[in-house]
Amino acid sequence: VPSSFEERPPVCCSQVQLGFRYESRDQRFTLYVMQLSNCSALCLPAERKVYVRSAVLPCVETGRCLFRTRGSLPQDVVEVNEVFSMQISHGALRQKTLRVDVCNTSKSGHEGCLAGAQISLADVSCSEERCTKWYNLLSRAHARDTTKD
C-alpha cells in the first residue's frame, strides 16, 4: 500500500561527507573524511567516542587498506577533517569498493560499527581535482532489513 508514503515526514538520515582524489603521477589515492551530519539519527551513546573507519576493499595483503580517524564525542555534526592516502594504480583502484563505517569501542575494547556507506570506486577519475560528496549512512539495524521478506 504505497499511498501512505507521502504522508510520512521523511526520517532524516545521517550522512558522511567524503572527498576523493587520484594523482596519476604518484599513483596515489587520497581519501578525505570530512564530516558527519545528523548523527543524532544514529542514537549514539553520548559518553562514547565515535570514529570513522574506512577500508578500500578487497584488501591487498601487502598494503594498508584500513584507516581509522581519531575519536570524537558524538554531536549532531562531527567535524572529522582527516586525510588518508595509499599508493595504487588507477586500474586497480577502479576495481575496489570503499567501505566507510561510523564506529565506537565498547568498554571491553570491542569495535562496534553502527552505520555505514559503501561506495564503488569504478568511476574514480584521475582528474587530480578533489571530488567531494555526501553519502547516506545506513544503520546496521536497517541493513539487516534485507533478510526479511
Added chain:
Amino acid sequence: VPSSFEERPPVCCSQVQLGFRYESRDQRFTLYVMQLSNCSALCLPAERKVYVRSAVLPCVETGRCLFRTRGSLPQDVVEVNEVFSMQISHGALRQKTLRVDVCNTSKSGHEGCLAGAQISLADVSCSEERCTKWYNLLSRAHARDTTKD
C-alpha cells in the same frame, strides 16, 4: 610496503549495471537491473541459478522495498533486464540507500548472497531521464576484511 601494488595485474572484479529514474509527477522511483559482468570472479556454483536482490533501505513498513529478479544459470555475463518501481516522495528517496546483492538459493531453500553493492540515493535527481551506471560488486568474503586490522 605499497610499492608492490603496481606489479600486480589487477584482479578483475564483477560488476552490476543499474539504471535509475525518478518521475516527479507520479512520485515514482524506477530501478533497472540491467546486467552482471565478469561473474566468473564470483566463483558461482555452475548448477545453481543466481538472481539479483535489490532493497531500498531503510524499509518502510507499509511499502514494498525488496525486489528479486528471476534466476539465471551463471555465465560470465548475465543479462537481467528487469524493472522494479515504487512510489515514494523525492525527499524520502534521497534519504535511502539501495542495497543490491547477487544471491542464490541452496537446496534447503536458504538464500545466500555472494556479493553486493550499496548505493547512497542522496543524489538521485528528478530529471526524468534514466541514469545508467556500472557498480563494482564486493564479495561477502572480502567485505569481512574490515573486521581484520
